[in-house]
Amino acid sequence: MTGLLREHLADYLTLRRALGYRLERPEKLLNQFLDHLEHLDETVITVAGALAWAQLPASGSSNWRAYRLCVVRCFATYLHAIDPVHEVPATGLLAQRPIRATPYLYSDVEIAELIAAAVMLRTPLRRATIATLIGLLAVTGIRIGEAIRLDRRDVDLAEGRLTIRFGKFGKTRELALHPSTIEALRAYRQLRDKSAPPTGTSAFFVSTAGTRLIYCNVHNTFHRLVKQIGLMQRAASCRPRIHDLRHTFAVRTMLDAYAAGEDGQVRLTLLSTWLGHVRPRHTYWYLSAAPELMALAGRRLEAHLTGESGAQ
Numbered sequence: 001m002t003g004l005l006r007e008h009l010a011d012y013l014t015l016r017r018a019l020g021y022r023l024e025r026p027e028k029l030l031n032q033f034l035d036h037l038e039h040l041d042e043t044v045i046t047v048a049g050a051l052a053w054a055q056l057p058a059s060g061s062s063n064w065r066a067y068r069l070c071v072v073r074c075f076a077t078y079l080h081a082i083d084p085v086h087e088v089p090a091t092g093l094l095a096q097r098p099i100r101a102t103p104y105l106y107s108d109v110e111i112a113e114l115i116a117a118a119v120m121l122r123t124p125l126r127r128a129t130i131a132t133l134i135g136l137l138a139v140t141g142i143r144i145g146e147a148i149r150l151d152r153r154d155v156d157l158a159e160g161r162l163t164i165r166f167g168k169f170g171k172t173r174e175l176a177l178h179p180s181t182i183e184a185l186r187a188y189r190q191l192r193d194k195s196a197p198p199t200g201t202s203a204f205f206v207s208t209a210g211t212r213l214i215y216c217n218v219h220n221t222f223h224r225l226v227k228q229i230g231l232m233q234r235a236a237s238c239r240p241r242i243h244d245l246r247h248t249f250a251v252r253t254m255l256d257a258y259a260a261g262e263d264g265q266v267r268l269t270l271l272s273t274w275l276g277h278v279r280p281r282h283t284y285w286y287l288s289a290a291p292e293l294m295a296l297a298g299r300r301l302e303a304h305l306t307g308e309s310g311a312q
Helices: 003-018 024-039 047-054 062-082 108-120 124-140 144-148 179-195 215-229 244-259 264-275 280-288 291-306
Strands: 161-164 173-176
Touching: 003 024, 003 062, 024 047, 024 062, 047 062, 108 124, 108 215, 124 144, 124 179, 124 215, 124 244, 144 215, 173 264, 244 264, 264 280
Parallel strands: none
Antiparallel strands: 161 173
């Protein structure tokens, strides 16, 4: 019976979440894996069984298959410590290509066009929700998941403050908002309260049904807007993604700092805290994909080494 496995899964998720992991996707996948075992009337995790499930569907990418197996491996390792009858798949059983997407850095014009393109959406509430959401992502650099999880109490327009709760590793941070952002959020709040069905949700951004937004729906809508304004991929690994609004914010922040003659390292440290990164090196990766920023940093370094003054 898989009932015992599901009890172990609940304990496993509780333990790892206590360590700061969110595990939304792994929880979904592991429940699917247990459904698969139940269908086969199997009660023990085996390498063969995990490998067979991980390679579903046949059309899945190599990275997706490797990720599925990795999720099972972590759970199997936990189970093996409880009962050695469970087998732990070895690492490297499924090939995984170490490919990381190249950030698509949006221009101000492209961001404005994306927001304006929301007019194509069906209802005034949907148009306002998506337009305001894109605008907030662009001017704050918060993650799309963090924006979707915002509750009404987290958006303090009187104080001009945004509270991001339970970011990566359970961290909470507060962000100060620009007056123009406050006004945009206030306008959205007024329309939302007037137009959204009264569902009692605590969410700040809501769907036309009055419920919290779902990532896949926002993702699909964003790509409709991308297609609508004609944005094209710049390379095989550089396509317009909603997450790249965060990359764009990070790069623009550093460009502004260099242009103003500020200490880049100080700004980088502040930016890392603002973005909710655990280590500044994670922020640095966001910046390394911007040729104009790297060139500017290089010129600043060269000026420093040659003793020139007033270099911008």
